[in-house]
Amino acid sequence: MHDPKPLYIDQLFPVQRLAAYAKGAPVDRLPCVPIVGNTAARILGVKVSALRNNGKILADAHIASYRRFGYDNIRVFTDLYTIAEGMGAKVRVPEDETAFLGEPAIQDVSGIANLKPVDPYSDGVLPHHLEAIERVVQEVGDEVPVTAALTGPFTNASFLIGAVTLSRFVLKDPATVHKLCKLSLESALAYAEAIFAAGGTPSLTDAMSSSTVISPKQFEEFSFPYLKILVDYIHSKSKPVTLHICGKTSPIWDKMADTGADCLSIDNDADLLEAKKKIGHRVRLMGNVHPSAIMLQGSRQDIRREVFKCVLAAHDNPCGFVLASGCSLPTETPLQNIDAMLDAVREIGYPVAVEDLDAQ
Amino acid sequence: MNEQTEQLYFTALSDAVLNMEEDTAINIAHKVIAEKIDAYRAIERGLVDGMNRAGKFFEDEEYFIPEILLCSDAMYAGLNILNPHINREHQRSRIKIIIAVVEGDTHDIGKNLVKTLLDAAGFEVIDLGRDVPPSKIVDIAIIEQADAIALSTLMTTTMDGMSEVIQLLQQRGQRESFQVIVGGGPISQGFADRIGADGYAPNAPAAIKLLNKLFGKNTYA
Numbered sequence: 001m002h003d004p005k006p007l008y009i010d011q012l013f014p015v016q017r018l019a020a021y022a023k024g025a026p027v028d029r030l031p032c033v034p035i036v037g038n039t040a041a042r043i044l045g046v047k048v049s050a051l052r053n054n055g056k057i058l059a060d061a062h063i064a065s066y067r068r069f070g071y072d073n074i075r076v077f078t079d080l081y082t083i084a085e086g087m088g089a090k091v092r093v094p095e096d097e098t099a100f101l102g103e104p105a106i107q108d109v110s111g112i113a114n115l116k117p118v119d120p121y122s123d124g125v126l127p128h129h130l131e132a133i134e135r136v137v138q139e140v141g142d143e144v145p146v147t148a149a150l151t152g153p154f155t156n157a158s159f160l161i162g163a164v165t166l167s168r169f170v171l172k173d174p175a176t177v178h179k180l181c182k183l184s185l186e187s188a189l190a191y192a193e194a195i196f197a198a199g200g201t202p203s204l205t206d207a208m209s210s211s212t213v214i215s216p217k218q219f220e221e222f223s224f225p226y227l228k229i230l231v232d233y234i235h236s237k238s239k240p241v242t243l244h245i246c247g248k249t250s251p252i253w254d255k256m257a258d259t260g261a262d263c264l265s266i267d268n269d270a271d272l273l274e275a276k277k278k279i280g281h282r283v284r285l286m287g288n289v290h291p292s293a294i295m296l297q298g299s300r301q302d303i304r305r306e307v308f309k310c311v312l313a314a315h316d317n318p319c320g321f322v323l324a325s326g327c328s329l330p331t332e333t334p335l336q337n338i339d340a341m342l343d344a345v346r347e348i349g350y351p352v353a354v355e356d357l358d359a360q
Numbered sequence: 361m362n363e364q365t366e367q368l369y370f371t372a373l374s375d376a377v378l379n380m381e382e383d384t385a386i387n388i389a390h391k392v393i394a395e396k397i398d399a400y401r402a403i404e405r406g407l408v409d410g411m412n413r414a415g416k417f418f419e420d421e422e423y424f425i426p427e428i429l430l431c432s433d434a435m436y437a438g439l440n441i442l443n444p445h446i447n448r449e450h451q452r453s454r455i456k457i458i459i460a461v462v463e464g465d466t467h468d469i470g471k472n473l474v475k476t477l478l479d480a481a482g483f484e485v486i487d488l489g490r491d492v493p494p495s496k497i498v499d500i501a502i503i504e505q506a507d508a509i510a511l512s513t514l515m516t517t518t519m520d521g522m523s524e525v526i527q528l529l530q531q532r533g534q535r536e537s538f539q540v541i542v543g544g545g546p547i548s549q550g551f552a553d554r555i556g557a558d559g560y561a562p563n564a565p566a567a568i569k570l571l572n573k574l575f576g577k578n579t580y581a
Contacts, residue, residue, distance in 0.1 A: 097464060098515065163469055168433075170426040171380065213469070215424040247545070251421070292519070293548040330519075330546065 008346030014072040014144040021320060030315065030352070031072040032345040033286065033324040034295070034338045035265075038078060038098050038331040040065040047096045048331060052078045055131025062132070063139050069338050072322070074140070075203055076132050077149035078125075083187050084151070084159030086123030087115055098331060104162040109176055115160065117186035120194035130198045137199035147242070148195045152206025153226035154214075156184035163208065170218055177222050185226045189233060196237050204230060204261070205244045212247035212269070219252050224259065231260040242286060246327055250274060257282040268293075268326035272313040280317040287314075288326040289341065296330045300340040307344035308357050315352040366397055370405040373438060377410025378417075380430035382437045389441035399445035404482075407438045411480035419565045425469055432476040439479075454484040455575050458501045459510040461490035462521030467514035470544055473564040474510060481568050494524040501529075501538055508539040508571060519546060523555035539574045543567055 011028040012020070020027045038048045040061035051058045058076065066074050079099040085091045088105035105115060120126040129148065137146045151159075157180035158166045169177045192202045208214070209223040227243065234241040243256055244265035253275060256264050263284040266275055268291070275285055289295060289306045298306070307323060314321040323345050329338070348357065369392055376384040385407070392402045414431040417423035423431070457478060461471045468490040478485045486504055488497060501509050511522050522542050529535040541559040542552050543566075552560035559574060561567035 094464060097518075100464065100515065163467070164429065164472070167426040167429050167469065171430055211421075211424070213425045215421075215426075218424065218426065290548070292546040293550055296546075297548075297550060297554065 008343060008349075010070055010346065013142075014070075015142070018072060018145065027350050029346050029348065029350050030311065031322040032342055033071050033073045033322055034069065034333075034341050035075065035291075035325045035328045036062075036065050036069070036071070036338065037075075037328040039329055039333050039335075039338070041096075042331070042335065043068050048078075048098060049093050049095050052093060052099060053125045053128050055128040055135060058128065058132035059135035059139070062136055066140060066144055068335070069342055071338075071342060073145050073147060074136055075147045075149055076129055076136060076200065077328070078129075080149070080151050080155065080205065080207065081159055082125055082129060082151075083118055083184070083191060084156050086118035086120070086126050087160060087183070087187060089159050101159055104165075105160045108161075108165075109173070111161075112176070112179055112183075115180075115183050117183055117190055120191045126191060126194070130194050133195060133198040133200040141199055146200045147203040148198075148200045149205050150188055150192055150195070150202035150230070151184075152204055152209055152223065152245075153181045153184035153188055153230075154223040155206045155208040156187065157181045158208045160184065166208075167213070170214060170222060174221070181222060181226050185229060188226075188230055192230065192233060196239075201237075201239045201241070202230070202234055203242050203244070207246045209245050209252075210247035210267075211249055211251045216251040216255070220255055224255055227259045227261075235260060244286075244327070250278075253279045263320075263322065265322075265324060266326065270326075272310055276314050276317045280314075280319060282319065284320040284322065285314050285317050286322040286324045288324065291325045291327045291329050291333070295325055295337055295341070296333050298337065300336065303337055303340040304344040304347075307341055308348070311345070311348055311352060312354065312357045315354075361395060361397065366401075367405075369395070369397055370402060370409070373402060373406025374410035374413065377407055377431050377434045377438070378413045380427060380434055382430070382434040385434040385438040386441060389438040392442065393445055398447075399442040400447060403439065403442050403446070407435045407442070408480045408482070411435045411476065415477050415480070415565050415568075419563075425473070428473060428476070432472075435476070435480065454482060455508065455571070456484045456486065456504060456506045457508045457510055457571070458486050458488060458497060458504065458506045460488035460492040460497050460512070462497075462511055462513050462518050462525070463491055463493045464515070464518035464521060468512075470514065470564065471512040474512065474543070474567045477564050477568045478510075478571070481572070483571065494521050494528055497525050498528040498532065498534070502532070502534060506538060508541065508574070510567065510571075511540070511542045513544040513547065515546065519551065522547075522557070526556050539571075541567065541570055541574070 017027050041048045043065045044061040081091045090102040091099050092102040093099045195202050240262035242263040243261035246267050248269045257279045265286040268288050294306045372388045461468050539558045542557045543561045549560045559570045561570045
């Protein structure tokens with residue numbers, strides 16, 4: 001079918017756009033972040049495993065991906081396990097797929113004595129990631145914010161002893177959970193400091209804190225205090241921070257905002273309109289096009305429709321809105337689908353004309 | 361022993377599961393045996409009833425993964441004691457389900473949850489664990505003459521393994537022998553349709569309802 005779509009071209013660099021948007025000054029379009037992870041390998045034409053332990057390739061992939069799509073935030077990320085790996089967890093690295101946890105760092109409580117917080121300059125692949133951050137900042141840091149994924153302490157704790165064991169301990173042995181979270185927090189703080197030293201900003205991601213996994217009360221006890229310390233630390237460097245929690249999160253939105261995070265990235269299990277009503281006056285919202293059902297499998301039209309739906313729901317969020325995927329994109333997300341997301345946001349432009357969106 | 365007294369034991373077992381009290385479940389299970397109460401009924405009306413109540417709590421978001429894990433610990437502790445005492449007639453011809461997390465994914469909380477609820481719902485479950493190659497899933501399903509295959513993944517990177525299972529079944533001319541259902545974080549109904557699965561469930565209780573529907577609400581073959 002012939003597509004008469006005109007070309008929409010960005011007028012601003014991401015840093016300009018975000019700064020203007022934050023002040024309520026005119027911008028060319030809403031900020032847009034398809035959360036690109038290992039798809040970056042596809043842009044550079046390398047295997048996924050090539051990114052993880054090579055700072056130059058990881059940097060080149062993310063720079064190439066940013067240049068190709070023009071999105072508003074680079075996030076240096078390969079998988080959630082880099083800190084846990086630095087603390088002794090075994091990570092399995094398929095040649096051309098995302099790495100995954102092979103074995104937790106310890107098998108039982110007795111192993112805790114041997115756990116130490118990471119040294120980001122020597123442990124696991126962290127030095128490579130720091131090198132990548134430094135290179136990306138050097139190359140495009142004046143155009144686009146450069147962040148690095150920092151796994152939340154509760155989630156990291158699950159990689160240290162295993163998610164099932166940690167879940168049981170939440171009820172049976174809370175003291176051990178706190179010990180593992182504290183160790184994870186120390187690691188996270190050390191890595192955060194190193195991320196700043198490399199010129200980047202940490203971006204928090206905390207899958208296990210989801211209300212799909214633990215109760216709001218358990219979140220408050222085992223996850224919130226540690227996230228808050230991390231947010232406070234990032235703020236002490238005068239930087240804003242985004243907090244992403246996967247899956248269902250509506251029962252903990254208030255608490256997520258209480259961490260002080262500037263932006264909450266919510267998954268497709270959550271409703272943007274409801275989020276706007278409940279916490280939109282406190283935090284910026286980011287979300288939430290379905291990463292697999294729409295971004296991986298959808299057509300250009302599906303993506304346009306979903307982008308319009310999200311923008312309609314949250315463009316007038318009092319603390320601002322970033323159109324994004326609900327979670328990291330699957331590696332094999334078609335590149336033209338990522339283009340389609342950006343194009344839809346460009347087509348909408350700014351200020352958003354609600355009647356045009358409604359008519360779609 | 362009269363029915364009323366028996367029911368006290370069943371209720372105690374059910375409560376032990378719901379309240380996550382593994383030791384209580386073990387103690388009462390021993391008493392059930394000592395009192396010569398029918399083990400099968402104690403499982404059905406006690407342990408399974410408790411797990412069903414826990415599943416309802418999970419659906420209603422009163423219980424979360426940690427609670428359900430401890431409920432299932434209590435259920436299995438009781439089952440270990442009662443199972444050897446079940447009459448033979450109850451041990452046969454249940455709907456047999458192969459469950460696995462596909463290769464490349466080591467997340468198995470969701471799969472374990474489905475397995476627990478399947479056990480509680482009376483299905484016979486063969487758990488192949490996590491990170492399982494598609495060919496192994498198909499081999500075992502055929503050898504075991506299973507009725508259904510339930511596949512789970514949490515990661516978008518491993519979704520393709522699900523469609524590989526279905527393709528392998530087709531290649532071997534065995535596709536019609538099994539109901540194949542899929543679930544997990546990145547999976548959607550659209551994905552299930554696309555790979556030709558027989559059903560999709562967004563969470564563990566829904567997986568049980570789906571299988572009940574596929575097999576006409578009857579867990580016995």
